[in-house]
Amino acid sequence: MPGPMFARTGTGLSLARSFGIKLFAAIFAFLLLWAILGLVLKLRFVPIPRYEKEWSIAIFTGDGPFELAAPPNLKNPVLVTSDVTDTESKVVADPFMVRRGSEWFMFFEVLNRNTEVGNIAYAVSQDGLSWKYGKIVLKEPFHLSYPYVFEWQNEYYMIPESGDAQSIRLYKAVDFPLKWVHVCDLARGARFVDNSVVRHNEKWWLFTQTGDFRDGILRLFYSDNLEGPWKEHPKSPVVKNEPHVARGGGRIISHEGKLFRLAQDDYPDYGLQVWPIEIEELTTEGYSERKFANKPVVQAGSQWWNSEGMHTVDPHQVGENRWIACVDGYRWRWLLDYNR
Numbered sequence: 001m002p003g004p005m006f007a008r009t010g011t012g013l014s015l016a017r018s019f020g021i022k023l024f025a026a027i028f029a030f031l032l033l034w035a036i037l038g039l040v041l042k043l044r045f046v047p048i049p050r051y052e053k054e055w056s057i058a059i060f061t062g063d064g065p066f067e068l069a070a071p072p073n074l075k076n077p078v079l080v081t082s083d084v085t086d087t088e089s090k091v092v093a094d095p096f097m098v099r100r101g102s103e104w105f106m107f108f109e110v111l112n113r114n115t116e117v118g119n120i121a122y123a124v125s126q127d128g129l130s131w132k133y134g135k136i137v138l139k140e141p142f143h144l145s146y147p148y149v150f151e152w153q154n155e156y157y158m159i160p161e162s163g164d165a166q167s168i169r170l171y172k173a174v175d176f177p178l179k180w181v182h183v184c185d186l187a188r189g190a191r192f193v194d195n196s197v198v199r200h201n202e203k204w205w206l207f208t209q210t211g212d213f214r215d216g217i218l219r220l221f222y223s224d225n226l227e228g229p230w231k232e233h234p235k236s237p238v239v240k241n242e243p244h245v246a247r248g249g250g251r252i253i254s255h256e257g258k259l260f261r262l263a264q265d266d267y268p269d270y271g272l273q274v275w276p277i278e279i280e281e282l283t284t285e286g287y288s289e290r291k292f293a294n295k296p297v298v299q300a301g302s303q304w305w306n307s308e309g310m311h312t313v314d315p316h317q318v319g320e321n322r323w324i325a326c327v328d329g330y331r332w333r334w335l336l337d338y339n340r
Helices: 002-043
Strands: 047-064 067-069 089-100 103-112 118-125 132-138 145-152 155-161 167-175 179-188 193-200 203-209 218-223 253-255 258-265 273-282 287-291 313-319 322-338
Touching (some): 089 322, 132 179, 145 193, 155 193, 179 203
Antiparallel strands (some): 145 155, 155 167, 193 203
């Protein structure tokens, strides 16, 4: 009898020991996971250094559209990312403005830091110099930037960059400056970027870049009506393999009887400076242009906000030999960001 009793007792001890080891292992694993979770949550609030471009918006003035500089008594930049109050902004850039009555309205890209998708916001000014941020007024599931805003027949329109949607989209203000509706697509089927439009000789002309910015390709379309149909020009692309002058860098303007487009210089890096390009011929059959000056309209400056480059200029004449322009610029900076 003793033999079997001892056998059963030994088996019971073995089972108890096995259960105890498994229980200890389970408790240890639980505590380990709990500790890891606590560490992760704790690290969430630890800032992480990040090196990134910081874009800002400023106001320049001058005697002409290509002789612009920061006014000595104005504190530039006039808009920075911290001015944006309705989202966490990583970038404010690509400014365009219009004057309505006694007020100026500026529209620009706000890049959402969390989604990396651009929205269009506006700011308002009584004198064109001091600006107050408004809010985001145009938001789509895809990226928007370069909000080329203009007035036509007492209505306000906007053609923002919407290359991620493979289209050039026309918007119209139904409650200016707050509400914009999509009217139609002017072109489809490519990644069109930095679209610039002008009314000239009773026709509409639309310049747009396709492909990578290093490719230096500028395409041209024209139409009798703003809403189309649009045709591609027989000479398009009108610029090839020229990243210095292909991409749009601001409003197309008429000055002293001549037509000019502004082109951003993207070589050897993106967004370095902006050149004035005189359009010498613009018809449905022909096109020619030339670099108007050996000096860029804007370029990297000595201030912190534009120390690395500038890439958008929107000039407006406000009097005889008096011009005002909204511009943007960037610098590289170290940022303490949070791991999200």
